[in-house]
Amino acid sequence: MVVFSVFLFVADSKFNLFASSRIYLNSLVSPVQYVADLPEKLFSGISASVMTRHELKVRNQQLQKDNLYLKADRLLLSQLENENKQLRELLSSNRTFTNKRMITEVMSLRSDPFSHQLLIDKGAVNGVYVGQPVINEDGVVGQVSQVGSTTSRVILIVDVSHGIPVRVQRNDLIAVLHGSGDWNKLNVPFVQSNADLQEGDLLVTSGLGGRFPAGYPVAKISHFDYQEGAAYADVSATPVAPLHRSRYLLLLWNENQYNESDLSLDLLTTSASLAAVSADNAKTSPDSADTPETTEKVEPLESKNVIIE
Amino acid sequence: MSLLSNYLAIYFTYFVGLVCAILPLPTMLNAFRPDWMILIIFYWVLALPHRVSIGHAFILGIVFDLLLGSTLGMHALLFSLLAYIVITNYQLFRYFTLVQTTLLVGLFSLLSKLALYWMASSLQDIILHTSYFWSVFSSMLIWPWFFLFLRFIRLRFKVA
Numbered sequence: 001m002v003v004f005s006v007f008l009f010v011a012d013s014k015f016n017l018f019a020s021s022r023i024y025l026n027s028l029v030s031p032v033q034y035v036a037d038l039p040e041k042l043f044s045g046i047s048a049s050v051m052t053r054h055e056l057k058v059r060n061q062q063l064q065k066d067n068l069y070l071k072a073d074r075l076l077l078s079q080l081e082n083e084n085k086q087l088r089e090l091l092s093s094n095r096t097f098t099n100k101r102m103i104t105e106v107m108s109l110r111s112d113p114f115s116h117q118l119l120i121d122k123g124a125v126n127g128v129y130v131g132q133p134v135i136n137e138d139g140v141v142g143q144v145s146q147v148g149s150t151t152s153r154v155i156l157i158v159d160v161s162h163g164i165p166v167r168v169q170r171n172d173l174i175a176v177l178h179g180s181g182d183w184n185k186l187n188v189p190f191v192q193s194n195a196d197l198q199e200g201d202l203l204v205t206s207g208l209g210g211r212f213p214a215g216y217p218v219a220k221i222s223h224f225d226y227q228e229g230a231a232y233a234d235v236s237a238t239p240v241a242p243l244h245r246s247r248y249l250l251l252l253w254n255e256n257q258y259n260e261s262d263l264s265l266d267l268l269t270t271s272a273s274l275a276a277v278s279a280d281n282a283k284t285s286p287d288s289a290d291t292p293e294t295t296e297k298v299e300p301l302e303s304k305n306v307i308i309e
Numbered sequence: 310m311s312l313l314s315n316y317l318a319i320y321f322t323y324f325v326g327l328v329c330a331i332l333p334l335p336t337m338l339n340a341f342r343p344d345w346m347i348l349i350i351f352y353w354v355l356a357l358p359h360r361v362s363i364g365h366a367f368i369l370g371i372v373f374d375l376l377l378g379s380t381l382g383m384h385a386l387l388f389s390l391l392a393y394i395v396i397t398n399y400q401l402f403r404y405f406t407l408v409q410t411t412l413l414v415g416l417f418s419l420l421s422k423l424a425l426y427w428m429a430s431s432l433q434d435i436i437l438h439t440s441y442f443w444s445v446f447s448s449m450l451i452w453p454w455f456f457l458f459l460r461f462i463r464l465r466f467k468v469a
Binding site: 006022025026028029032033035036037039040107108109114115117119145146153160161180181182 | 324327328331332333372375376378379382386425426429433435436438
């Protein structure tokens with residue numbers, strides 16, 4: 001029995017033998033997960049049904065107001081979208097924006113003590129796939145790491161094994177954000193000490209890894225410091241999305257935004273962007289044992305402006 | 310029929326234990342969640358070593374791995390080892406007082422935490438928080454009540 005479980009352990013970790021059967025195995029145990037989710041559903045259901053009429057009225061008004069503002073913004077958005085499309089046509093670089101998305105509910109948060117993940121109530125039957133980006137209304141939350149038939153697991157951006165390529169919104173400096181294992185801290189390794197970064201700079205997804213669509217806010221620089229003579233600055237960031245307090249998340253369908261022409265453009269920019277791509281691809285599977293090597297490969301980021309398209 | 314009802318009671322406690330082990334809790338309380346699976350396996354193997362064997366512990370471990378999304382076999386290995394230790398020594402452990410078994414549970418819990426940490430760190434670089442070990446104390450706190458409760462269930466449903 002012991003030999004068998006050691007065999008399982010090695011087979012799953014090193015050779016990833018059960019990747020395909022995990023869907024069925026996960027759906028086999030999902031009844032337990034649904035039962036475990038019941039009490040919280042019940043509580044939120046009760047607290048939603050005991051709201052007073054006055055509260056509902058106030059909330060309704062507030063929502064209507066918000067809706068009005070958002071709709072007004074949207075009017076402008078379609079206009080800008082058109083304009084952006086025209087400009088892109090002039091530059092002959094076409095990038096399609098994905099519109100397919102789906103609301104999902106968080107079932108449980110972080111059950112395995114060594115990783116930061118959460119369980120959502122959508123699975124393979126809804127078209128969820130491994131590596132799918134997950135956001136909420138504030139920013140990027142993480143990506144799907146395992147899929148069951150009706151549930152799937154999302155690995156958060158603060159997980160130690162997670163990396164995400166980003167760019168500073170202010171000056172298009174690119175970097176890779178690594179999870180630190182803490183709920184509100186992300187590391188930004190390999191940033192040169194003379195890089196133009198300030199505390200409070202917003203980091204958005206650069207889309208270089210091909211997994212996350214470009215332009216979603218990820219984190220804010222919370223700490224920037226460097227030692228005299230050190231090669232790299234000591235930079236950390238705070239995620240903008242409240243990772244352990246959001247109940248509803250949004251799944252995005254990223255329809256392979258970067259086709260060949262875009263990728264070749266990326267190759268021209270810097271070697272660092274290439275490293276970012278490889279780091280992102282290698283970092284996505286939480287079980288891969290070669291993560292330390294891939295982080296070594298990330299070369300020092302030049303503090304030159306990188307135009308992504 | 311009696312055999313079936315015997316197993317039904319045991320399986321039902323397994324199910325409740327699994328649900329308790331993954332029940333969503335606030336982040337503050339989550340660190341104090343007792344190791345329900347270790348308590349349950351320890352109790353049943355100690356009480357009925359001929360009925361609840363290493364096989365049970367192994368299957369529970371696999372299911373638990375799937376529920377947690379951890380590497381397959383991690384908990385299965387651990388629980389089988391735990392069941393093995395208890396099965397080989399159950400005659401000794403049965404003469405322990407409640408205080409002694411509580412300390413034993415604490416020891417098992419601590420060892421399993423260390424083993425889990427060791428296995429996980431062999432796969433990926435992880436960061437250890439001190440809160441990781443707090444559940445050892447909560448397991449020890451809950452064990453006497455849990456023991457008495459399960460014994461009540463065992464006698465009430467005449468599981469033998």
